[in-house]
Amino acid sequence: MPTSRLLSFASHASHCRQPADSQWLLGPSPAAAQLWLQIRRVAPHFRTALLLGEPGSGAEYAARTLHQLSPAAHQPFLMLAASDAEDRFCDRTRYANEGVIFLPELERLSPTAQSGLLYLLHRRGNRSLRVVTASSRSLRTLVAAEGFNPELASALGSIHIALPALRARSADIARLASTAVQVSAQARNLTDPSLSPCLLDAARAFRWPGNLTQLRAAFDWLVEVHGNEPTLYARDLESALAAIAQATAAQASAAPSPAPRLLPLGIIVQEHMRAVLSACQGNKLRAAEVLGISRSTLYRMLDQNLSASEPSVDFAIAV
Numbered sequence: 001m002p003t004s005r006l007l008s009f010a011s012h013a014s015h016c017r018q019p020a021d022s023q024w025l026l027g028p029s030p031a032a033a034q035l036w037l038q039i040r041r042v043a044p045h046f047r048t049a050l051l052l053g054e055p056g057s058g059a060e061y062a063a064r065t066l067h068q069l070s071p072a073a074h075q076p077f078l079m080l081a082a083s084d085a086e087d088r089f090c091d092r093t094r095y096a097n098e099g100v101i102f103l104p105e106l107e108r109l110s111p112t113a114q115s116g117l118l119y120l121l122h123r124r125g126n127r128s129l130r131v132v133t134a135s136s137r138s139l140r141t142l143v144a145a146e147g148f149n150p151e152l153a154s155a156l157g158s159i160h161i162a163l164p165a166l167r168a169r170s171a172d173i174a175r176l177a178s179t180a181v182q183v184s185a186q187a188r189n190l191t192d193p194s195l196s197p198c199l200l201d202a203a204r205a206f207r208w209p210g211n212l213t214q215l216r217a218a219f220d221w222l223v224e225v226h227g228n229e230p231t232l233y234a235r236d237l238e239s240a241l242a243a244i245a246q247a248t249a250a251q252a253s254a255a256p257s258p259a260p261r262l263l264p265l266g267i268i269v270q271e272h273m274r275a276v277l278s279a280c281q282g283n284k285l286r287a288a289e290v291l292g293i294s295r296s297t298l299y300r301m302l303d304q305n306l307s308a309s310e311p312s313v314d315f316a317i318a319v
Contacts, residue, residue, distance in 0.1 A: 019068035027172025043069035053163025056213030075099035082108035089116025
C-alpha cells in the first residue's frame, strides 16, 4: 500500500482517542498503522466484525478497542469463550440487548451455538448490539473443512480486519517491550528497569511465534525475576523465552485429555456425514466416495436424517 495511504504513528497517536487496550496495537511500523486505520474506519459503523490473525496477535485488544471507539462504548463488553456461548445464546435471561459481544474462538463454536448466534443476528433489528468474532482461519476454510454454518459465515464476514503477526511489526518491538515492562513493574510496585540495546536487538531479531501473548509473558517474567536490577540484557531475554517454553510444554503435557462425547452413534454418524458433505462443497458423489458408500446409500441416509424426528432447540433470545 502506498505510504500516503498509511497513517504515521505520530498522526494516529495524537489525533484520536486512544483506549488503554490500543497501546498493544500502536507503533511506527506500516503494519500497525494499517491496522489502526482499519479499526478507526470500522469502529463508528460496524455491527459485525471479524478479526483474522494468528493466535496471540491481539484479537482481544482489537475487539476492546473497537468497542471503546464505537457508539456503544458506554455499554457492556462481553467476551464469551466457546464453552459459554451455547448457554448464553439459548438462555434469554442471561442475554444483553446492547453493547459488544466478543467471541474469540469462532472456529470452536458448536453447531448449537452457531445456530443461536445466527438467530440473534436475524432478530436484533435496529438494536445497538454489535458482535466481534476472531479466528485464525478464514471463514471459507471453516465452512469447507469444519462444516461451519455457511449462512452464519456470510453474516459475519461482511467486515474483516487483518491482525498482523508480531514478526511483521519489528519496528514496534521496542515500544511494545517498554510498555510490557512498564505494565508489569507497575503491577508489582517496582521501578521500570531499563532495556539495553542488545536486548532490544535480540527482541527485534526473534520471530515471536506466540506474538503479543508471548512477548507480554516474556517481559512479565523478566520483571518478576530481574525486576530489582536497573538494566535488562539479551541474556535475560533468552532465559525468559526458555523458561516460558519449558512452562508451556509442561502445561501441555499435564493437561487432561478431553472427555469423550457421550452421544448416540446415530448422531455421531450424522455429524460426520454432514461435515464430509460440507467439505466436499455439497458434491454428493464425492462425499459418497470419501465415506466409502454408494451414492444411493448417501441419499437414503440424508432422507432418513431429514425425516427423523429430533427434539427442537429453542434459540429464544431477548431482543
